[in-house]
Amino acid sequence: MIERPSGASRRQLLGLGAGAAALPFMPHVARAQAGGRVVVSTWGGDYAGLLDSNIDKPLLGPKNIEVTQDVGTEPARIAKLIAQRRLPRGNVDIICAQGPSCFDLNEAGLLEPLDETKVPNMRHVIPELRNNYALPHIFSPQVFIYNHERVSAPPTTFADLMADRFKGKVGLLDNSFIYIVMAAALQKTGDAMNVQAVKPELEKLVRDGNKTYTVTDAFAPALRSGEIDVGPVWQARVIFWQKAGVAVRSSFPKEGSVVYVSSMGVPKNAPNKAAAFAYLNAMLEPAAQRGFADSMGYLPTSTQATLEGEVAQRLALPEPRPRLIAPDYAKLAAVRDEMNDWWRRLLDGR
């Protein structure tokens, strides 16, 4: 869901337009006591639906907080936030974005600092994922997906993807390439942020005839048809495709897994901060967190949200527990534009 490419669908644009049109008529009531309306800038699709059914209705409804979703692609929503940065009062209370984007927004001075007095449940956040500008909502480690009908010995380290036995059969997702680079760096140097060191290996991986996909959903048919056999993807995706009946399993890299984090922050010019903090607190409630784990296969970010039964089995991390590595967003931000350029040229092969 979240890694979907950024083409705004008609429905998303209509939603965005309708949301924007309605905004001037909304009562902007910022009281110390949470209440009123909270505008959540979010991805559409399943994610938005699950916010509604796990957070908005059951947890905020009783508190008289009415939630309006401003649905759109992440870059479009971030552009909007940046564009209205000089306004004393913006029209977004909560921004949902990936970890790296939240870091950028905070660097630009746009996010409200968060602490446990504002969001009491913040004390339960997994320490490795915690920061003071955006709270992690869900996360998923990067694993190797493989077709278990064709692959008898699954890859156990990123180096396996470069081995001859998978030559031309590795699938790479264009929209999460930077995470692939980090995984390769982690395996080669022990430091996921040492991205410059793995360029030669990745150049070989791409030139060896391995496949690259622009659309996340193109991955599953390719695994099924035998176009590819393996590839690094988010664990949540594997679970999603397993549910859909694709013959795939996953293995964890023994060097550790880089994690994808989806976060929420409060813009400094949010019209209803009290309600925004209440929203963040509700988002970390175990019941809300379990809802996302159950439906989307993402792991909870709150230590209180323990999983049970079939969901716990599906999402269980292997023993011994693999190292989970959250990217260093500051280092990532420093190299991202340059890496982006390098990757485009590498794919093009000109």
Added chain:
Amino acid sequence: MSGRPKGLTAGLLVGPATLLVLGALVAPLLLLARTSLNRYDRTQFMVEALTPENYLRFLVDPFYTGVLWTTLWIALLTTALCLLFGFPIAYRLARSQSRWKSVGVLLVILPLFIGSTVRALGWMGVLGRGGLLDSASAAMSPGSSVALLYTPFAVVLGILSINLPYMVLTLQSVIEGIDARIEEAADSLGADGPRRFLHVVLPLALPGIATGAVLVFILAMNAYATPLLLGGARFQMMAPMLFREYAVNNNWPFAAAIAFILMVTTLTLTAVSSAFVQRRYKAA
């Protein structure tokens, strides 16, 4: 004196349309031109500036000019193929007296009812691994595999299938305007088929060919969904690249510069070809 009121009436009639064009086309283009001279900053998004750096970045880098060349040759090739396949169909339809003619025209128009994205997805099912062609090839000689998806061939095929109806419909209306008796006259004067086509039909159809070619060329230059879905991540054309800069990287100044370069290239080539055809047409 009837001159002034006449001019005034003409002015009044042209006025609303001119205002609409100025407001809906020229003003946004001016805004886009201004944006293309700004500077991009990841945290601030766009910094007011007057710099040619976005244009220079594109023009001096073989990577970007390479993408422009790819777009150009794909557009020219699909235009030529549209003409090659479109002309016989258009001619046959135009000269048909059959009561099935309207069915034929409908068959040409029908694909236009389906969006280009949906048709690209259809081609993915035909050309992809495990798709129609691949399965057929595997059935005929086990173990073999045809990988046509994510190749320039797939992109050309996809754009061709989308643009062909435009070419056929344009040519058909022009050919219908050519008096059939002129061809009969050429026949009676002893011209054989190829001679009749080259010296009679083709020169008369030239304006239609030019219009159809310009139409499909512009469509191909700006193709977005087809190259993205059928070309894959490794095949780059201008429109998908523009979209990525604008909507993924949020680099509006550079995206605006790309948009202008694409627009200027397309318009220049269109103008040059039109001028060329007009001169030929007058000479003929």
